[in-house]
Amino acid sequence: MRLRSFVAAAAVTALGLSLAACGGSDSGDSSGGGSGGDQTLTYWASNQGTSLDNDKEVLTPVLQKFTADTGIKVNLEVIGWNDLQTRIQTATTSGQGPDVLNIGNTWAASLQATGAFLPFDNDAMTAIGGKDKFVPTALATGGKEGEDPTSVPLYGLAYGLYYNKAMFAAAGLQPPKTWEEMVTAAQKLTDPAKKTWGMALAAGSYTENVHFAFINGAQNGADWFDKDGKPTFTSDGNVQGVLRYLDLMQKDKVANPSNAQYDNGTKSVNDFATKKVAMVINQNNADSSIVANGMKAGEYGVVPFPAPQGSPNQTASHVAGINLSVFKNTKHKDAALKFVKYMTDATTQTTLGKPFSSLPVLKDAKPVFTTDAAEAATFQDVYNTKSKPLPLVPAEDQFESTVGKAMNGLFAKIATGGKVSADDVKAALQTAQDQVAAGS
Amino acid sequence: MRDTKGFKAYRAVVLTVLGLFVLVPLYVMVTSSLKPLSDVQGAFTWWPSHITLDPFVDMWKTVPLARYFVNSTIVSVVATVCSVAIAILAAFAVSRFRFRGRSVFTTTVLSTQMFPGVLFLLPLFLIFVNINNSIGVQLVGTRLGLIITYLTFSLPFSIWMLAGYFDSIPRELDEAALVDGCGPMGALARVVLPAARPGVIAVAIYSFMTAWGEVLFASVMTTESNRTLSVGLRQYSTQTNVYWNQIMAAALVVSIPVVIGFLLAQRHFVAGVTAGAVK
């Protein structure tokens, strides 16, 4: 009797294994066709739309057109942000990656250091249409200065200060031009008793926090790494910049302490869209979320994220966005470059600009992500003239995680009733700096 | 015997406190899964503003839950079947034979229970990559890789538990089977296994639950094609929203098969878990 169940078990096992093998065959094996017409590229796209499915819907016709033009098939996988970094890591480690993939552009220098990605040398650059077509600051994010970049810009993003027009009008306020005006306006619009706040911050998200550490530091004229790539986290400008941002919750009290739990930008944008807060600082892809949560275009305006009055530097954003990379060990280098060229040409940029709420990375292109001309102009101006790339050093990823998490901790301390002084900020940044130094 | 007043009061207190501790999260899970999205985004309420089954409908669309369900089911079932079969053979050897290396085997296998998963996560990944490069068996990003990994997770505990169970079955029964003309395998199949049925069931449940709930390796070893529920549920927090009602609905649905299976067979599990210890 018992043996029967063994045999049954074995049968089930065999069935399962064959199913498993089926599962494996569609998991992005890039060694498809050899020559000519039936090449297949594997492409990992990042999540830009409202869901992974939405991305797939948007990209599929675009990829089909590419296949029709060139005969090269594209095998698409959309990967959420929670998984993208791990997936890139495992692909780098194993050498089993896609042919082409999206990366967060801030990772570019770190990923370049792995040596797993194809440098865009002169030939490759020519093959994708020449480097002159890109906005120069956008292209600068492609890798370490002075080396051939290992990624090129695909979708441009920039921070802006979103404000609720009706709330501002009701309080007789003008959109802020300086940090001080922003704080004053926010204080006027804050009424904890009515559960309304001047601003929402993604204060529990280390990736958001680190961007503001960077931007506020830059407004003070400070850098996070010196010319030799050594961290300079504890310089006065950085400490004061971080403290200024923390003070929105601590001293100015214009943000709900609950924001310390907001572990992604979505939550603060939702508060803005549902009119619980008057302002939010976010990248321009917030547009799709804002609209999805019930606010109409025209109900909000956007101005550059302001620097303090008399600040030496008017940086309003880092050069945010998504870059496109090619894996060095691709078997289809020419096809991959053709694909990069296609994704970064003017037509495709226009097609994708709207659904993904992205800024064009091409010099002469017009933004199409919004019908609000003033908003479009503001973001394009920030992106092209008021933004600075995050540090282009291999340790950039460590900078993000250590400084970002240090800020998470400081916000948590403020939210739970603690006091954070400049010395506390300095000590936290010193720890972050030591971690980066020990890791390199 | 101990139906004194004091004991009854003690029992009432313990059952109330623990009952609430267990029930409140389950209650929140169930009611939240019946709430419209606006309810779960606002302040908590004990009862939905209106009951809706939409989360149970929408959850299949927001995330490809059906595919993750299939992946988890195949991976867990196959890993369980293999793990139980292998554990039975090994436990039989350990329980019924005296051979060189027996104690080395048992000690080593048991001590692997202690290995922190993070220690061998990346090495295992590298080994899988090398296997793929040298003999062409794709283990990264496939169900096969997950199956092989998960089945070993429950193996040490399963062997230990079953060996304890087998020990408790009198050897005279094996000998009777041998006299009847069975070989050792016949004795295993005809005598030992039927007697150890509760232990086998317990081990199977344990293996299944281990595979169904594994998170660490799934977070690194899965791609879109073999993603399991344990990591798939995270995708309900998207770029635009955190769909708490759908998360709760999905959590409920993925829990039901395991919970029912476990509760149906809990008696055997109790007996199996303690087989090695209570004697």
Add this chain to the structure above:
Amino acid sequence: MAVVTDEAPAATATKPSRRGLDRRPGLSRKLPYLLLAPAVVLELLIHIVPMLVGIWMSFVKLTKFFIANWSAAPWAGFNNYRVAVDFHNAVGEGLLKSFGVTVAFSLITLAISWILGMAAAVALQPPFKGRSAVRTLFLVPYALPAYAGILTWNFMLQRDTGAVNHILVENLGLTSDRPFWLIGGNALASLITVAVWKLWPFAFLTLMAGLQSIPRDVYEAAAVDGAGSIRQWRNITLPALRPVNLVLVLVLFLWTFSDFNTPYVLFGNAQPPAGDLITFHIYNASFLTWNFGSGAAMSVLLLIFLMIVTGAYLIVTGRRSRRA
């Protein structure tokens, strides 16, 4: 799952294979090894060899510069270890803090789970109406897949929209200021609560099984001698449960000490220092900063610690590796 396979009858082809196995001469000496072979091969592949590779990794400089070509990573000697145990620098200090948090988490979770499990097992020892329903209910948190239960707790522990603060502030009025549960100092308490919720049923289950093996008449005899409930528990129940407890405590310790799921699912990317359990800490040290050599060194240290504790525990309790 054995139940499922039972129901799938495979009618033919059972007998020949059995006869073939029986009649082969000289097999019986090799048989135990053949029986062990699948288990040994898999244990080698998934546990032993990766562990050895992990130890090798802890001695090389496996950073992002070498991860794509890891066989060329330069030898680091004991450097990774030196950094990990240098408690004056940031990395070592972080590891030490995380270790401290983990010890506290592990001991408190273990103690509470055991106490709750024991309390419930004793309460359910004498039969009463509805006993099996209560027992079933108590087992649900353990049967639930870990991530499903933890996600629910994450939802409940939100500051503004969570059930926990609703109960504490609105329903009970214990405090007017809504506490944070997932950041700041309360994070450890939250972590322990969630871990206990998932784990205490296992203690309950095991202890309950142990109680069943105690004959009723022992209690009756004690009651005749005038022993009250508490003395009965101390003089009969506790000693009888000793073998169960020895295993239970060790298993609970090993599980809680290397718990990854709870912090990972509960905190996501925003883990607070008070909830920085060691496996989660090592995972982040490896994957966020791409320093796998350093992560491996920390893992090896963790393994050594667990081995020492387990070894000492087994020696002290005099059980050694009698098992199986």
